[in-house]
Structure formats: structure tokens, C-alpha cells
Amino acid sequence: MSSPVAVVTGASSGIGAATARWLAGAGYRVLLAARRADRIEALAEELTRAGQEAEAHVLDVTDRAAVDAFAAGLDRCDALVNNAGGALGLETVADADPANWRTMYEVNVVGVLNVTQALLPALVDSGAGTVVVVSSTAGHATYEGGGGYVAAKHGAHVLAETLRLELLGQPVRVIEIAPGMVHTEEFSLTRFGGDAERAAKVYEGVPDPLTADDVAETITWAITRPPHVNVDLLVVRPRAQASNTRVYRTS
Incomplete structure (x- = not known):
């Protein structure tokens, strides 16, 4: 039998790239979808050299025509990691x-909608499909200054929750993974427009924030449960973070 296929969006860095590595290690043929060709091509080459199966697909999840074309070219899809x-x-x-705010909603919500809609027929046809929505603890509790991001991630949470209801009786699971504070190379840097000093302060004094691998391992664990086991919602935070607004810092 051919390897099961997992599509990972945002696979060029951070949680997406780490998830691609973990799923490839778990025996999936991983389709790396992201806008930056050089990043995903390098990752596909890395995984292939390691004897794993990976393909790079340049994709902007907010471009519905491109998403539909991508979906039309797939021979199968067993898992989708949004x-x-x-x-x-x-x-x-x-x-x-x-x-x-508009950009965050387009990527975090409409992008998830685009890819999920396009791949849903293949996920159903697989007989045991899995849709993962990587939301955030921001989608479950607000904080000052986070209004736009919180609104977008709450939208992603509601999308996952609604889709699970609507797919009842179909052979597709819907899993939401909501990470808390994760120290990746780009998240805060992007949030602050490339201001490295301001981005670094987010994690200053925090002992052991989550890493991309921590979240990727969690996603892979949820996907690789037996098909009848659905992890509806898994919130994962570092021990130093009790809530979005309560974080222990050593200094």
C-alpha cells in the first residue's frame, strides 16, 4: 500500500516545518504547502535525503484558485494540517x-476554509481522514492588544467546532490544537514588523517556552491515534504560562 498523505500548510518554518518532519517520520508522504519556494524545497530535499517522502508545493492559502488547482492535482489526502x-x-x-485585522482574518480563517473545502472530498474518500486546525490559546481568551489576532483565532476555533458537527457520521475527524506561548524564529518577529528587540522581549525571562517541536509532536500524536479516537481540542502551554496574561518570568 502507498503511504498515507498529509498536507501541511505554512510548512516553510516554525510549527509547520516541524510538523512536516514529525509526520514524515511517522510514515506519511508529506506535501509541504507554503508561499516561500526556497524554504519548502530545502525541507523536501532534507526529508528525501533522510529516506522519507516529501514534496514541495508553493501555495498561498488565501488564493482560492491556487488552492483548488493544488487539490485537483492530489492523488489522495489522509490528513490536513491547517x-x-x-x-x-x-x-x-x-x-x-x-x-x-483583514489580513489576519484572511489567513487564519478564510485560508483554513479554502484548503479544508478543497480537500474535504479526498479526506472523506480516504475512509479515515483527519482535519487539524492549529488555532491558539488566543482563540479561547482575549488579552489587551490582541483583539485582531484573538478574533481571527476564535474564528478558526469556531470553524473547527462547526465542521465537527457538520461531519458527524462521515469518516473524518476534526482536531483543534491550541498552542500557548511557542518560541519560534518568526512568529513574534512577524507580529512586530521585523523588530527583533521587541520580539525577543516576549520570551524574556520565561523558562522553557514551548518549541515548534513540542507542538508538532502533539499534532502528530493526535493524528496517529486510532481513527475512532477524536481529540476535539487540545490546549498545550509551557509550564510557565498559566493563561494568556499570566506568565512566570525569572527576571
């Missing part, structure tokens, strides 16, 4: 840039 997303800015509601 990981593409991100935050822009940390301004108050009064001062927020509407363009940033």
Missing part, C-alpha cells in the same frame, strides 16, 4: 490598523 496563520501588531482596538 497551520498557515500568524499575528500582525499588538495595538489596542482604538489604534489597530484595519488592514492588519
Whole structure:
């Protein structure tokens, strides 16, 4: 039998790239979907050299025509990891840039909708499909300055919750993984427009924030449960974080 196929969006870095590595190690043929060709091509080459199966597919999840074309070219899909997303800015509601809010909603919500809709027929046909939505603890509790990102991730949470209801009786699981503080190379840097000093302060003094591998291992564990086992929602935080607004720092 051919290897099961997993599509990972936002696979060019961070949680997406780590998840691709973990799923490839678990025996999946991993389709790496992201906008940056050089990143995903290098990762596909890395995995192939390691004797694993991986393909790079340049894809913008907000481009519905491109998503549909990508889906039409697949021979099968057993698991979809909707990981593409991100935050822009940390301004108050009064001062927020509407363009940033619009971009966050397009990527974190409409992007998930686009890819899920396009791949759902193949996931059903697999007989044991899995849709993973990588949301955030931000989608479950708000914090000052996070209004736009919180709204977008709450949208992703609601999408997953609704889809699970609507697919009842179909051979597809819907899993939501909601990470808390994860120290990746790009998340905070992107949020603060490339301001490395400001991005570093997010994790300053925090003992052992989560890593991309921590979340990727969690995603892979959930996907590799027996098909009848659905992990509806798994919130994963570092021990130093009790909530979105309560974080222990050594300094």
C-alpha cells in the first residue's frame, strides 16, 4: 500500500516545518504547502535525503484558485494540517490598523476554509481522514492588544467546532490544537514588523517556552491515534504560562 498523505500548510518554518518532519517520520508522504519556494524545497530535499517522502508545493492559502488547482492535482489526502496563520501588531482596538485585522482574518480563517473545502472530498474518500486546525490559546481568551489576532483565532476555533458537527457520521475527524506561548524564529518577529528587540522581549525571562517541536509532536500524536479516537481540542502551554496574561518570568 502507498503511504498515507498529509498536507501541511505554512510548512516553510516554525510549527509547520516541524510538523512536516514529525509526520514524515511517522510514515506519511508529506506535501509541504507554503508561499516561500526556497524554504519548502530545502525541507523536501532534507526529508528525501533522510529516506522519507516529501514534496514541495508553493501555495498561498488565501488564493482560492491556487488552492483548488493544488487539490485537483492530489492523488489522495489522509490528513490536513491547517497551520498557515500568524499575528500582525499588538495595538489596542482604538489604534489597530484595519488592514492588519483583514489580513489576519484572511489567513487564519478564510485560508483554513479554502484548503479544508478543497480537500474535504479526498479526506472523506480516504475512509479515515483527519482535519487539524492549529488555532491558539488566543482563540479561547482575549488579552489587551490582541483583539485582531484573538478574533481571527476564535474564528478558526469556531470553524473547527462547526465542521465537527457538520461531519458527524462521515469518516473524518476534526482536531483543534491550541498552542500557548511557542518560541519560534518568526512568529513574534512577524507580529512586530521585523523588530527583533521587541520580539525577543516576549520570551524574556520565561523558562522553557514551548518549541515548534513540542507542538508538532502533539499534532502528530493526535493524528496517529486510532481513527475512532477524536481529540476535539487540545490546549498545550509551557509550564510557565498559566493563561494568556499570566506568565512566570525569572527576571
